[in-house]
Each structure stands twice: as C-alpha cells, then as structure tokens.
Amino acid sequence: MAFNTGLSGLRAASVDLDVTGNNIANASTVGFKSSRVQFGDLYSSGFLSAGSNSVGDGVRVQDVRQGFGQGNISFTDNALDMAIDGDGFFILNNGGETRYSRAGQFGVDKDGFVVNNQNMRVQGYEADDDGNLSGVRGDLRIDTDNLAPRRTTQIDFDLNLDSRQSVLERQVNILGDVTVPAAGFTGETLTLTYEDGSTRDIVIPAPNPDPISAPDVVSLLDQEDGVGASAQTILNMTGQAPPLDNAFITAGGFSFEVQVDGVAVPVDTSGVTDLDSLADAINNSSANSVTASVDDATGELRLIDNSGNPLAASYTNNATTVNQPEELATIRITTDRDVADLTSDDAASAFATAWGARAPQVTNQFNPLDQKTYNYATSTKIYDSLGNSHEMTQYFVKNPAPGNGVGASQWSIYVQIDGEFVGGTDSTPFVARFNEDGQLQSINGDQAGEMVIGDWVPKDENGDPNGADGPPPPGTVIETPIPDPPTSSAFVIGLSETTQYGTASGVNDQNQNGYTTGRLAGLDVSSEGVLFARYTNGQSQALGQVALAAFSNTDGLTPVGDTTWVETFESGQPVIGQPETGTLGSIEASQVEESNVDLSEELVNLIIAQRNYQANAKTIETSDAVTQTIINLR
Structure with a gap:
C-alpha cells in the first residue's frame, strides 16, 4: 500500500517538474501560455464499502491546465508583428488545417501571403481593388504591384x-476704333457723360491751317478723367504690281523710302538681299518711330507707327518704281466704369460713325x-x-x-x-x-x-x-x-x-479624388486589424483585415506545438469576428505578446516540486525498511 502511495506521489511530482520546466523553457516564447498541474487524491472505496476511516491510495494528475492570462506587450521593428490586447486568437491556415495562436510574429512569403514563422497563413477579411473590406474570409495577401492611377472626377x-x-475697375471700350479721315479732323465737340450725371466737353478745333492729326486728338482725349486713347498706323505693303518680293529686290538697282507724316525717310538698302534684310534696314533707319516685320503667313512687309502718323512708302529697281498709297491712323478710345457715354455733336463725324457701328465692350x-x-x-x-x-x-x-x-x-x-x-x-x-x-x-x-x-x-x-x-x-x-x-x-x-x-x-x-501611379512604400496596421498599404503617391489603401476567434471554453483548446492550438469538442466552436467587436480584443501593431510565464513563481514551484519528489521517495524508502524488518523475523 505505502509503495503504491509513494509511487503515485513520485509520478505526480515528476509531472509537476516537467510542466514547471516546460514553463521555464518557454519563458521567452512569444504568445506562450504557462501551464499548471492539478492533482487529485485517490481512495479505494466501493459502492457498499465506503468507511469513515478509509486510507488514501495516493495522488493522481487530474489535468494540466493552461493559463490564458494576458502577457506583456513589447515593441518590435516589424510592421507586420501584431499583439492581441484582450480576448481572441489569430486564425492560421496550416495547409488546410485551422489552428489558433496568440503569437503574432508575422511576415510575407514569396507569394505575398501574410504568414507566421512556420509558413502558416494568417486568415482575415479580404478587400476589393478599391480597398473596400468584405465579409469574405480567406488568406491575407499583400499585393506588391503598383497602385493604378485614378483620374480626378x-x-x-x-x-x-x-x-x-x-x-x-475695368475699362469699357465705348467708341471702338476710329479711322482718321483723309483730310484730317474737322472741328467738333465730344461730350463726356459720367455716371454721376455730370458732363464735360472735349473740343476738337477746326484746321488752322493744318488739319488736326491723330496724335493731336489723342493728346486732347488723354487729358480727360476716365478716358484713354492711343493711335496706331499699320501699312501693309501689298496689292501693288509688281509686288514687293525677293525677286523685285534682287533685280538690281533696288532702293526703298518710307514717308512719315509726309516726310521722306530714306532707307539704306546697300546690304538688302530679301524682305527680312529690308525689314532690318528699316528698323535701323532714322525713322525710329516706325517698325517693320515680315508676315510669316503671307510673306508681306508690314510697317507700323505707334504715334499715329500717316505712313506711305515707295520702292524702285532698275525697271520699275512703285508708290504705296498713304495709310492713315486708327484711334482706339477707351473709358472706365465712371464714364456712362461719349457723344459727338456731328452725327456724320468719324466718332459718331464708329459709335453707331460698335457696341460698348470690355477692353481689359x-x-x-x-x-x-x-x-x-x-x-x-x-x-x-x-x-x-x-x-x-x-x-x-x-x-x-x-x-x-x-x-x-x-x-x-x-x-x-x-x-x-x-x-x-x-x-x-x-x-x-x-x-x-x-x-x-x-x-x-x-x-x-x-x-x-x-x-x-x-x-x-x-x-x-x-x-x-x-x-x-x-x-x-x-x-x-x-x-x-x-x-x-x-x-x-x-x-x-x-x-x-x-x-x-x-x-x-x-x-x-485623383492620384498618380504609386509604388508600395510601407505597411500600417490599425487597432481594428486593418492592413493599410502606403504608396509613394501619398495614397493608402486597405488590403484586408485580420480576423480573430474566441471560444466559449478556451481551456478546452488542445495545444499542438508551435504556440498553436486546435479546436476540440470541449472548447466549442469558434466565434469569429473583427477586432474590437463583441468580446474580441484590439490589435497592437509592431508589437508582440510575450509569454505570460512568471519566472520567479516558476522557480519557487520548481523547489516545491523537487521537495515533493524527495518526500515521496522517502515514503518508498521507509516502506522498504519496514518490509525488510518483517522479512528478517525468525
């Protein structure tokens, strides 16, 4: 009897030592949950033979129960490492077998799937191409392709x-462009009417004896408040026979003269070989108020005087002399918002004609x-x-x-x-x-x-x-x-x-809502377990969401190694959901849950298990000594 009692104690103490040693060995194992041995006494009794003075038959190991208490959470340098703060397990696909774990040391395999160190794939909710999460659960995968551009809508x-x-304040073109009469301006009076109802007369005098020129009229108008005027004369050297072209210039004996307000200004044509060089010669002449250019579209020479003087020209070669008719200036008159109207007392004048032909328009x-x-x-x-x-x-x-x-x-x-x-x-x-x-x-x-x-x-x-x-x-x-x-x-x-x-x-x-093409730049994980991809174009997109599982009886799970558990009849079926829903905990990114083993407590348990083993061995030794005494009786 004593032998059996002692042996049961040795067996129980040995299991206690094994469990304590296993806890100590896994003190640094991420996601590990410590175990403890639960003992029960043994009595020999039958249905009809139970007595008040029954002697026990030793001890037996009733269960090795794991403690699923929360371990400490520590930081790591891996963006995909995750710790569960609260209830729940990661769901892992081990080649078709479903396992559950609290160890969140994850990475990416060659195919882009999120896996643990044993290449078990992490399960979660998938996202579509636009980053919208669905209720479909599968293996989480990180797409490393470029993010396609999105047009702005x-x-x-x-x-x-x-x-x-x-x-x-914006200027309003009241009269538009006024063509100077061939004989110049005759005497007339222009009346300015302002927005406040006040008026002012601008007197254009009659010729005395010279005609009133465009620059004279511009000077008179510019003196008035709210009125601006400018004059420009444009002479296109076109419509003559023979035309002024490169063939005419190279025929020999070519010369050119421009008349500004009736005054002839000769042009040095000694180096002129074509229209472009002629334009350069005019621009370099003493007629510094006149500019010349060649129209790219028509190939014609154009003379411009921004003072409003009349322009004429003549050209000759050994065979022909051509006189270009005089071109008169055009005056542009503008008024600002304060001016309501501008009229002339001569209904037949150039001003009145221009006013009747054009409606007011914004010029600036x-x-x-x-x-x-x-x-x-x-x-x-x-x-x-x-x-x-x-x-x-x-x-x-x-x-x-x-x-x-x-x-x-x-x-x-x-x-x-x-x-x-x-x-x-x-x-x-x-x-x-x-x-x-x-x-x-x-x-x-x-x-x-x-x-x-x-x-x-x-x-x-x-x-x-x-x-x-x-x-x-x-x-x-x-x-x-x-x-x-x-x-x-x-x-x-x-x-x-x-x-x-x-x-x-x-x-x-x-x-x-638009963006350009983006390359994968990094990953982030939210507290809800959503995996966000960050791209070089500044965009982020959800790739999926980690799923968690909870059990009615967590103690009923069976450990199968690699810090994983499997479902059993005692554990009940898992309740699967998103982090931070129901009783499920939250996800801590770039962190892992350490082992919940308390080394100080385990070392004390080790001493206790050792003494229990020694004490049970002493029981066997004493029983042996008593038996030997009986054998030695004569």
Missing part, C-alpha cells in the same frame, strides 16, 4: 472669399496674367486617366451686386488647366451668388454649388493631347457625381462650403 473646396474686396477683361483683373486665385493638382498631373487654377473676380445690391453679391469664376481655359470660362465665367449671411446660394443657378467641367482635353508639356481620355461626345449629358467607372475627362468642382465673410480670402480645406 470630384474636387471639393471649402474656401472663403473676402467680402471686403472691392469690385475691380479678365486676364490670368494680370493680377489687377482678379481678386483671388487658388491652384490644385488634378490627374488624368493616365495618372499625369495637371495644374488647375480658379480665379475669382468680384462683380457689382445684382439688382439694387441689397441681400446678395456675386463673383465670377474662371477655370484654367495648364494655362488653358476650361468649362467655357474663356467666354462665359461661372457666377457664384451669395446671400446676406455670406452663404453660397448658387452657381449659375445651381443650388448644389457645383461646376461641371466637360471640355477638358489633357495635354502634354508641348500642348499636344497626351493620349488620356478626353471630353465626352458633344451633346452628352454629364451626370453628377461622375459614375464609376469614368469614361471621360469630365469632373465636378464642388463649392457648396464656400462662404463670403469679412476675412481674408483663403482655402480652409480641399479634397480631390
């Missing part, structure tokens, strides 16, 4: 336009190269279907208030891409209207605050189409938002958040 701006900005209209013609501008990059970047610039010009100016204000919006107008804004800008609270009411009457650009042709640096998708066919109705997949270069500019407050103009936020 939506640009949203949150900006403020300074309500304190003034309406820009919006010019993106002139900052004085717009109040504010902002630029952003957009992308075509090939991933090429382009610079889009919006120009904002404050307009006079509509109606009586109460409760509303307006701004014109011009749009350029790579320096070329789009959206038809070269002729008709978008018009944004704001209410008295500074909130955007509409753009071109659209209360959604959207500008649809449907005429953009993506071009290369040379100004040629670059092969990317262009505008939709004429007559196509452009839907907003642009449906996927897009088939043209059309895109929408959303300005619904735009305001007009009394603070400096500026962009508070902007977002556009």
Whole structure:
C-alpha cells in the first residue's frame, strides 16, 4: 500500500517538474501560455464499502491546465508583428488545417501571403481593388504591384472669399476704333457723360491751317478723367504690281523710302538681299518711330507707327518704281466704369460713325496674367486617366451686386488647366451668388454649388493631347457625381462650403479624388486589424483585415506545438469576428505578446516540486525498511 502511495506521489511530482520546466523553457516564447498541474487524491472505496476511516491510495494528475492570462506587450521593428490586447486568437491556415495562436510574429512569403514563422497563413477579411473590406474570409495577401492611377472626377473646396474686396475697375471700350479721315479732323465737340450725371466737353478745333492729326486728338482725349486713347498706323505693303518680293529686290538697282507724316525717310538698302534684310534696314533707319516685320503667313512687309502718323512708302529697281498709297491712323478710345457715354455733336463725324457701328465692350477683361483683373486665385493638382498631373487654377473676380445690391453679391469664376481655359470660362465665367449671411446660394443657378467641367482635353508639356481620355461626345449629358467607372475627362468642382465673410480670402480645406501611379512604400496596421498599404503617391489603401476567434471554453483548446492550438469538442466552436467587436480584443501593431510565464513563481514551484519528489521517495524508502524488518523475523 505505502509503495503504491509513494509511487503515485513520485509520478505526480515528476509531472509537476516537467510542466514547471516546460514553463521555464518557454519563458521567452512569444504568445506562450504557462501551464499548471492539478492533482487529485485517490481512495479505494466501493459502492457498499465506503468507511469513515478509509486510507488514501495516493495522488493522481487530474489535468494540466493552461493559463490564458494576458502577457506583456513589447515593441518590435516589424510592421507586420501584431499583439492581441484582450480576448481572441489569430486564425492560421496550416495547409488546410485551422489552428489558433496568440503569437503574432508575422511576415510575407514569396507569394505575398501574410504568414507566421512556420509558413502558416494568417486568415482575415479580404478587400476589393478599391480597398473596400468584405465579409469574405480567406488568406491575407499583400499585393506588391503598383497602385493604378485614378483620374480626378470630384474636387471639393471649402474656401472663403473676402467680402471686403472691392469690385475691380475695368475699362469699357465705348467708341471702338476710329479711322482718321483723309483730310484730317474737322472741328467738333465730344461730350463726356459720367455716371454721376455730370458732363464735360472735349473740343476738337477746326484746321488752322493744318488739319488736326491723330496724335493731336489723342493728346486732347488723354487729358480727360476716365478716358484713354492711343493711335496706331499699320501699312501693309501689298496689292501693288509688281509686288514687293525677293525677286523685285534682287533685280538690281533696288532702293526703298518710307514717308512719315509726309516726310521722306530714306532707307539704306546697300546690304538688302530679301524682305527680312529690308525689314532690318528699316528698323535701323532714322525713322525710329516706325517698325517693320515680315508676315510669316503671307510673306508681306508690314510697317507700323505707334504715334499715329500717316505712313506711305515707295520702292524702285532698275525697271520699275512703285508708290504705296498713304495709310492713315486708327484711334482706339477707351473709358472706365465712371464714364456712362461719349457723344459727338456731328452725327456724320468719324466718332459718331464708329459709335453707331460698335457696341460698348470690355477692353481689359479678365486676364490670368494680370493680377489687377482678379481678386483671388487658388491652384490644385488634378490627374488624368493616365495618372499625369495637371495644374488647375480658379480665379475669382468680384462683380457689382445684382439688382439694387441689397441681400446678395456675386463673383465670377474662371477655370484654367495648364494655362488653358476650361468649362467655357474663356467666354462665359461661372457666377457664384451669395446671400446676406455670406452663404453660397448658387452657381449659375445651381443650388448644389457645383461646376461641371466637360471640355477638358489633357495635354502634354508641348500642348499636344497626351493620349488620356478626353471630353465626352458633344451633346452628352454629364451626370453628377461622375459614375464609376469614368469614361471621360469630365469632373465636378464642388463649392457648396464656400462662404463670403469679412476675412481674408483663403482655402480652409480641399479634397480631390485623383492620384498618380504609386509604388508600395510601407505597411500600417490599425487597432481594428486593418492592413493599410502606403504608396509613394501619398495614397493608402486597405488590403484586408485580420480576423480573430474566441471560444466559449478556451481551456478546452488542445495545444499542438508551435504556440498553436486546435479546436476540440470541449472548447466549442469558434466565434469569429473583427477586432474590437463583441468580446474580441484590439490589435497592437509592431508589437508582440510575450509569454505570460512568471519566472520567479516558476522557480519557487520548481523547489516545491523537487521537495515533493524527495518526500515521496522517502515514503518508498521507509516502506522498504519496514518490509525488510518483517522479512528478517525468525
């Protein structure tokens, strides 16, 4: 009896030593869970023979139970290392067998699958090409291919336009171009009428005795407030027989003379061999107010005088002399916004004729190269279907208030891409209207605050189409938002958040959905276990999400080595879900869960197991000595 009792104690102490030694051996094993031995006493008793003084028969090992308490979490330098903070297990595919583990030391195999050190594939929820997570579970895989470009189809701006900005003064061409009469100007009176109702007369005197020239009239007009004038004479050497060409010049004996306001200015033609060299000779002559050039399209010589003097010319060779008729100046008259009208008391004069032939028009209209013609501008990059970047610039010009100016204000919006107008804004800008609270009411009457650009042709640096998708066919109705997949270069500019407050103009936020091609630059893992790929184009995209499993009876799992467990009948079926849902814990990226073995406690347990073993051995030794005494009885 004592022998059996002692032997059972030795066996139990030996198992205790084995378990304690195993715990100590795995003190540095990531994801390891320590075990403890649970003992039970043995009694020999039957259904009818149980007694109050039954002697025990020793001890037996009832169970070796693992403790699934949380281990410490430590940092690593691997982006794919993961630790579970809370309940749950990683799900691993071991060649078709499903295993569960708390060890999150992961990497990528040659095929891009996320695996542990034993090449078991990590299970998770897959993502589509756009990074949208699905409920389909499979092997997590990291796609190392380049991220395909995405064309811009939506640009949203949150900006403020300074309500304190003034309406820009723009010159208005009232009379247009006035051709100087052949006999010069006769006496007449021009009357300026200003916006405030006041008037002023400009007297052009009668000839006395010389006719009034274009420079004289320009000088008179320039003296008046709100009026500008300039004169230019253009003489095209054309329409004569024989024409002035290279053959005429090389026939021999060539000479050329230009007359400025009736005064002859000879040109040194000693080195002239063609029209280009003749233009150079004129530009180098004493007629320094006259410039000459050769029209590339027609091959004709052109003379220009920017003072408005009459121009004439003559040329000759050994055979022929040609006199070019005199050309008179054209005067351009402009007025600013303060001038309401400009009239002449002579209905038959050149001024009245020009006024009746042309309607007023803006002469210094919006010019993106002139900052004085717009109040504010902002630029952003957009992308075509090939991933090429382009610079889009919006120009904002404050307009006079509509109606009586109460409760509303307006701004014109011009749009350029790579320096070329789009959206038809070269002729008709978008018009944004704001209410008295500074909130955007509409753009071109659209209360959604959207500008649809449907005429953009993506071009290369040379100004040629670059092969990317262009505008939709004429007559196509452009839907907003642009449906996927897009088939043209059309895109929408959303300005619904735009305001007009009394603070400096500026962009508070902007977002556009296009990007160029990107190469994989790194990986990030969120607390929800989502794997994000970071690309060189600044984009990030979800590649998948780690799945976790929990069990009703975690103690029922069976360890199968490599810090993994398998499901058993006692554990129950797994409840699989996303991290941070239900009872499942969160994911700590670039960290691992250390072994939960307490070395101090295990070393103490080791001493206790050793003493238990020694004590049970003493029981056997004492029982042997008693038995030997009985044998030695005579």
